[in-house]
Amino acid sequence: MTDVISSGGMAKWFLSENEVLINGEVDQRRGRKLRHGDLVNIPGVGELRIVDPLSGQ
Template sequence: MTDTISSGGMAKWFLSEHEVYVNGEVDQRRGRKLRHGDIVNIPGVGRFQLVGPKNGD
């Protein structure tokens, strides 16, 4: 966990200002549940693959 975006309000603002791709599709859901293997791409920021429990726990 990076604590880069620390609140829902900050996430809402970030998503309104930046395109965020999850598994290749634009996604602006603030409460989206990310799972093991998901790839998050934020152009100009970076591309990240989530690593964690495979069963979603």
């Protein structure tokens, strides 16, 4: 959705080189489903919250 990482191979490499936290827990799953309200944090890079525009929140 954000076009930050363009392929699954690039995601796999990125996750092997960087710590990624989902809702405060380290997660290295390339296919992780993100849901409304999830907080993605990459220390030293930034964070974003997943928002579903259809949820009305």
